Every structure is written in structure tokens, then in C-alpha cells.
Amino acid sequence: xxxxxxxxxxxxxxxxxxxxxxxxxxxxxxxxxxxxxxxxxxxxxxxxxxxxxxxxxxxxxxxxxxxxxxxxxxxxxxxxxxxxxxxxxxxxxxxxxxxxxxxxxxxxxxxxxxxxxxxxxxxxxxxxxxxxxxxxxxxxxxxxxxxxxxxxxxxxxxxxxxxxxxxxxxxxxxxxxxxxxxxxxxxxxxxxxxxxxxxxxxxxxxxxxxxxxxxxxxxxxxxxxxxxxxxxxxxxxxxxxxxxxxxxxxxxxxxxxxxxxxxxxxxxxxxxxxxxxxxxxxxxxxxxxxxxxxxxxxxxxxxxxxxxxxxxxxxxxxxxxxxxxxxxxxxxxxxxxxxxxxxxxxxx
Ligand code: TXA
Ligand code: MG
Numbered sequence: 051x052x053x054x055x056x057x058x059x060x061x062x063x064x065x066x067x068x069x070x071x072x073x074x075x076x077x078x079x080x081x082x083x084x085x086x087x088x089x090x091x092x093x094x095x096x097x098x099x100x101x102x103x104x105x106x107x108x109x110x111x112x113x114x115x116x117x118x119x120x121x122x123x124x125x126x127x128x129x130x131x132x133x134x135x136x137x138x139x140x141x142x143x144x145x146x147x148x149x150x151x152x153x154x155x156x157x158x159x160x161x162x163x164x165x166x167x168x169x170x171x172x173x174x175x176x177x178x179x180x181x182x183x184x185x186x187x188x189x190x191x192x193x194x195x196x197x198x199x200x201x202x203x204x205x206x207x208x209x210x211x212x213x214x215x216x217x218x219x220x221x222x223x224x225x226x227x228x229x230x231x232x233x234x235x236x237x238x239x240x241x242x243x244x245x246x247x248x249x250x251x252x253x254x255x256x257x258x259x260x261x262x263x264x265x266x267x268x269x270x271x272x273x274x275x276x277x278x279x280x281x282x283x284x285x286x287x288x289x290x291x292x293x294x295x296x297x298x299x300x301x302x303x304x305x306x307x308x309x310x311x312x313x314x315x316x317x318x319x320x321x322x323x324x325x326x327x328x329x330x331x332x333x334x335x336x337x338x339x340x341x342x343x344x345x346x347x348x349x350x351x352x353x354x355x356x357x358x359x360x361x362x363x364x365x366x367x368x369x370x371x372x373x374x375x376x377x378x379x380x381x382x383x384x385x386x387x388x389x390x391x392x393x394x395x396x397x398x
Contacts, residue, residue: 074187074191077191081100081195084099085099086109087099087191087230088212089188089230089232090233091184092237093257094212096204097114097201097203097227098191100198101125101135101167101168101199102167107122110122110202114202115206115207122171123241124201125182125192126180128149128182129149129153132149135167136164137165140164153184154185156181158243161177161180161247205218205221211240211301213357214234215231217361234354239357239389250273251273252275253274256391257388260387261273261274299395300398302398305371306369307372308371309397319372323369325368325369326371327366327370327371327372328341328343329343329345330342332347347377350382373396378390
């Protein structure tokens, strides 16, 4: 086999049948040896390793600088593979129904874990989050390996998730992480995390699949995401966090970032000192020395571009990133709500 350059710029064409792609073979070999491979999904890039190999999983935590209390999502090729990581009897009717309706897709289901899953994966907890990614390269890797893969977002813990292979390469040395380049992710924000291990299903992390869509597929109520602690004092009540990874500050650029309402822009720019980068989804008037990054007004396109825009803004050496508060309501209200969730954490 020809040697593969881990930093190789050539994206894998999704038109080609990727199961026969030499780069996927190489990635699978690295994972079998206990290594880490970044892989594209329809949401963001994941940092993959063999979910049943405790040493490989520990390395993923180390590479990301992730606190051991934050469990990982296990990626599977479908319901059959999911059954290997879920406790016997834990694959409920609800889980089966949602897998049929939404997989492959951006839905992670939290279910009782099987004994075969190393405690590192679940942060010692009794449940495991599973999802089947809707991306041909991720699926090719999973089918090729025949083994489940942990896949936290392929970024350093707490920072902005990667939506391109270049974003991943910015965070990890090529010797540590082999990157499968499947081009830009079309979803752009992380999967919906749904707790199915409690009596009433509950969204723990909002995403592109909304609670109403899940409720419709299940034919019963689904609880909305829990209230998060206020981003700013006075913003509203806080509540205990039921998901260990739902920290108030997350998805955050290094540059201080804050939200603004459209009517406030002049005022906040006046206080922005040595230059602000403004992220806006409408025609904001942004005079020099400040800079504007225009985001789409369409919720799905906004989600797709958000993380690249945050990374772009972060790289401009500005004093502050100002982000226009996203719209509420409309027929994509749940997508806007998921975006608002990420922005609240990015600016906390
Ligand atoms: O779209 C995604 O979900 C991406 C792609 C790569 O699949 N992955 C991802 O993983 O976002 P990560 O590790 O960055 O976020 C996983 C989230 C965290 O908030 C974590 O706390 C939560 O899922 N989670 C994982 N296992 C859980 C469990 N057993 N119970 C509750 N929450 C869990
Ligand atoms: Mg993450």
C-alpha cells in the first residue's frame, strides 16, 4: 500500500465508494492498534478510537484535555452494533423506534450500558450515549472495523467543535491524530442528546433534531432541555445539570465573546475598544476598525457556518467577538434554539 501522508490535503470523495478507499483502510489499521483517528460526520468531526479498548479511550481524553467526568458518545453502524454496547434489555421500544426513524442521523440516545463498555467511556456512569452518524466516510470506517467508536468532537476540551479537517489539524499534532478528510460537515452543530434511561425521555443537549420531532416519532411527550445556569447574573434561574458535559462555558473561542440584540450594536461597538469582530445574520453596519462576518439568516445554513465563523473571528486578533442574538420562533425554531444554546455557552 502506498504510504499515506497524515496531513494529506486530498478530501475523500463521497461519490467514490469509500469502503474501498486506502485512507479508510489506513485509519482502520490505526484504530485497531489503539490509535486515534479524526473522522467526518454530518454534524462535526469526531475523534475516533475503539470504544471497547480502555487504553485507547483514555488516550482520547488525554489528547482532548477532557475531564474524566464527561462521558463520550459511542458511534455505531446501526441498531445491531448498538445492541453490543447497550445493556441486555436496555434497547427499549423507544430506542428501536427512534433508530428506525432517525438513524443514521444526528441523534444520540442515552441508554443503560452493557458491561463490555469500559467505564472510561461513560465516566463511570450506568448509561452510554449511542449514535449512528449519517456520513459515508464515518459509516465506511464503522463497517470496515465492525467495532463501535468513541467520538467526542475533535477539538480541545471546551473549545469550538471542528467542521473541517483543517480545523482538526489546527488542534492536534499529525503524529497523534490521523485525519480522515470528508470535506466540510453539512450539519455544523453537534447531535441532539436524548436521555432514554429515565421514565420520560428528555433532551439533554438540543441539536438539529428537535424535541417535537422526537415526540412525534415516539407518540409521547419528550421533556425539553434542562434550564442552564444563567450566562450573566440576572439572566434567569439556574438548575442542576443532569448531563455531566453540559457545562455553562463550552464551544468557546479564546477571544472574549458576547451576545448583542440588533438595536444595541452601535452602543456595544462604542465600548469595544481596539476592534471587534461582529457576527451578524443581517446587514449590520460595522465601521472600521471593526469587522463584520456575515452569517446566513436561514437556521440550517447558519448552523453549518457558525463554528467556522467563530474560528475565523478568533483568528483575527480582535479584542472581542460580538454575536447578534439569534432569532426565536419560526418553522425552524428548534434549530435556532440549539444554536442559541451553543452561543450562550460560547459567551458564558
Ligand atoms: O454530533 C456529535 O454528537 C459529535 C459527533 C462527532 O458525533 N460528538 C460530540 O461529542 O459532540 P462530545 O463528546 O463533544 O459531546 C458529547 C455530549 C457531552 O455533552 C456529554 O456529556 C454527553 O454527550 N454525553 C455522553 N454520554 C452521556 C451519557 N451517558 N449521559 C449523559 N450525557 C452524555
Ligand atoms: Mg464536544
